[in-house]
Amino acid sequence: MPRLAHATASQAVDAEILRLAAEVSDTQQRLLGFPANAAPQVDDELAAPLLNMLLNNIGDPRTPDPYGMGSKDFEQEVVELLAWLAGAHPDDTYGYLAPSSSYGIGHGLKLGRDRLPHAPVYYSSAAHYAVPRQIDLLRMDAVQVPALPDGRMDTIALERACKARPGRGAVVLATIGTTMTGAIDPLPEIRRAASPAGPMHLHADGALGGLVAALAPPSERHPWAFDGGADSVTVSGHKFLGCPIPCAILLARKELVRPAQQGQYVGRHQDGTLACSRSGLAALLLWRTLARLGLGGMEKQVLSCLEVADYAQQRLTELGLHAWRHPGSITVVLDPPPPEVRARFSIPVEDGIAHIIAVPHVTPDLVDEFCDAQQTAKAQGSPLS
Ligand SMILES: Cc1ncc(COP(=O)(O)O)c(C=O)c1O
CATH class of the missing domain: 3.90.1150.10 (Aspartate Aminotransferase, domain 1)
Structure with missing residues (x-):
């Protein structure tokens, strides 16, 4: 037993x-x-009340909380800040707190597949190992592009690969801070290199490096998200920001998200996420970290x-x-x-x-x-x- x-x-x-x-x-x-970031985030005084209740963000992040036991308003404030840091107008951006970056990457790639059903996914050999698994799950064709020795995507190889598949379109997964060397794939250069494939969807995986690229002193900043031409973006909540519950923020250009009808018990709304429940506790703790730091503190x-x-x-x-x-x-x-x-x-x-x-x-x-x-x-x- x-x-x-x-x-x-x-x-x-x-x-x-x-x-x-x-x-x-x-x-x-x-x-x-x-x-x-393993720095402690929650003092004892807050830990007990927070852990003694279910904080469940159910259904679409922008619709009213159907049972009054979530933290969707806090989740949306986190999304609003991240969208702004990613170079988008929050009103033009859809976003929510996903359970992990891998999950968020899967959603970003799905948005690409919805737009460009015949396009393969181009990703570099230095991308996170979750990427090919998400591509497999979506049953999309995968084209691995070699990384340069320093970990950046080889954009000459990307161009060559796209020229070999003209007209199919391209879904490109760029990494902003690769797992091993912290390399940043150059988004504007990727857009140019992939153009022979036709229309493209660009997802920026900024799990760790996104916020660093956004908040570094101006001379060390990089275009890393919508500011560099991305259509969807993921940023981890537990990596740089140190949320003690694994999570990630998925952001996308709003017009690309096709919400579907959610269950009546959650309220008659359209839901653009891929699941039903999300951690309201993670959203609240992330919000707390960001609210205490403010932009100046993050910088x-x-x-x-x-x-x-x-x-x-x-x-x-x-x-x-x-x-x-x-x-x-x-x-x-x-x-x-x-x-x-x-x-x-x-x-x-x-x-x-x-x-x-x-x-x-x-x-x-x-x-x-x-x-x-x-x-x-x-x-x-x-x-x-
Ligand atoms: C660049 C990058 N993307 C994605 C991931 C996967 O993140 P998660 O473990 O939240 O799924 C990692 C994890 O280290 C990563 O470094």
Whole structure:
């Protein structure tokens, strides 16, 4: 019988949860390689009331809350701010809080398929691994375009691929901050390169890098969303913004969304989302973070992350290690550290490279601790690449 088929005393149940919480908290103190801001977001005073109710945003995000147990107004304020940061007029933009970036990417690609039913999806080899799965789910043709060694989409290869399929149209998935190197695919250049395919739909996956590109000091900003010609955009809620519930904001040009009739029990409205329930708690917590920061606070936070990334790059270089990053990126790419250092700081390795990401909880002290661990490993004879 599964363990959970037996009732367990509540003290023992809570002890297991507290043990896990302690383990995760310990890991997150030294989290350097995963793109999520682990800074605490909720004080004890708020946690209990919020966790003791169902906050369910049901049905279309713009229609009245049918049961009065959601946070749709807060969700729409989050969408409004993100649309504005993405370079669109909020009145021209449809958006909602999706359960994850992968899900939001799927919706963005579906909008492309609705417009251009015969168009393949072009995406780079450095795009997130969820992308081909979403394409498969939508039963669209996939064309993988090689990435340049620094992780940006090779737009010459994109142009070649589009010329080989003229007239079918193109749905292009661009990544704004690739998972491993933080590369930003150049949206205006992509639009030009894909033009031989005919009409196009451009989705910008700005899971981590979108907000950094939007809020960096002006000299390091990039066109990353509607400002660069995107038709739909996703931004993670748990990566840079640190929402403790995984989520993402999906934004799209309003005229591209074809809402369908939702169930009568939710109210006779048209719903443009792909599901019914969305986390009202995630929306509320994101709203809280944004409301407390304001634009000035967000800009300060991005600047501070860029400074920490710069500091990390300098310190690693001083240690004689090869460390680099794209301009305006908080991802510092390095050669793989020894296994014990990787395990201690949760550093991923893919295709022979590793990275650390200066999300808001990463301090210069944590960078120092990482550099010290690298030096100790070197002194003990672990090969540093
Ligand atoms: C660029 C990029 N896109 C999409 C995703 C997937 O996000 P999620 O885990 O929210 O589905 C990630 C995750 O790291 C990512 O880095």
